[in-house]
Amino acid sequence: MPPTLATQRLTLVPLGQEHLADYTALIAQPAVHRYLSSAKAIAADPPGQAQRIIELAQAQWRERGYGPFAVFATDTGAFVGRGGLFWVERLQAVEINYMLEPAAWGTGYATELSRRFLEFGFDALGLERMVATTNPDNAASQRVLLKVGMRPDGQRDFGTHMVDFFFIDRADWLAAGGA
Numbered sequence: 596m597p598p599t600l601a602t603q604r605l606t607l608v609p610l611g612q613e614h615l616a617d618y619t620a621l622i623a624q625p626a627v628h629r630y631l632s633s634a635k636a637i638a639a640d641p642p643g644q645a646q647r648i649i650e651l652a653q654a655q656w657r658e659r660g661y662g663p664f665a666v667f668a669t670d671t672g673a674f675v676g677r678g679g680l681f682w683v684e685r686l687q688a689v690e691i692n693y694m695l696e697p698a699a700w701g702t703g704y705a706t707e708l709s710r711r712f713l714e715f716g717f718d719a720l721g722l723e724r725m726v727a728t729t730n731p732d733n734a735a736s737q738r739v740l741l742k743v744g745m746r747p748d749g750q751r752d753f754g755t756h757m758v759d760f761f762f763i764d765r766a767d768w769l770a771a772g773g774a
């Protein structure tokens with residue numbers, strides 16, 4: 596049974612079909628998809644891309660026991676975004692990622708979520724390493740990763756584009772005090 600997680604202000608539910616409308620409205624916004632490698636595909640067909648990701652999310656939860664969550668503000672119940680853990684085949688690693696409603700930016704939510712993802716990955720799943728990638732121009736996302744203790748390690752070539760690469764090992768996380 597996939598877990599529901601909580602942070603101080605947020606409730607996280609495995610991303611599923613019931614989130615299609617909220618998730619479509621989220622990714623359709625240019626401010627949200629501008630730094631994503633799939634930006635053009637999303638702009639051309641937000642519902643189709645949202646459905647594709649939900650199906651991938653469900654497969655990840657089924658096959659690996661982790662995946663992306665739909666994220667809600669606990670006090671109001673409002674949908675505020677998506678984030679979680681994702682297996683990235685070409686990196687052979689578990690990536691953390693997040694995307695939030697612009698109205699919720701600057702509130703520390705991405706940082707709060709990322710800390711919870713690291714705790715989930717290291718504590719509950721027993722992972723040894725987690726990684727993250729960002730568009731080289733996505734300064735807000737890079738700042739979040741640095742704040743939660745991830746280390747920058749140059750760039751990776753994803754064929755069609757370059758990404759900035761970050762990682763954190765269990766030992767780094769424990770040395771920083773864990774959760």
Ligand SMILES: CC(C)(COP(=O)(O)OP(=O)(O)OC[C@H]1O[C@@H](n2cnc3c(N)ncnc32)[C@H](O)[C@@H]1OP(=O)(O)O)[C@@H](O)C(=O)NCCC(=O)NCCS
Binds near residue numbers: 695701706736
């Ligand atoms: C990336 C994203 C999740 C950040 O969300 P957020 O709720 O604003 O994040 P937080 O409030 O936890 O932290 C953001 C940090 O970046 C900083 N920041 C914001 N915009 C910045 C910019 N343009 N340049 C440098 N730093 C910036 C903030 O000041 C804050 O750091 P601080 O706490 O030291 O002041 C949000 O911008 C988003 O959803 N973007 C669209 C999707 C996306 O790009 N996802 C990441 C894909 S890799």
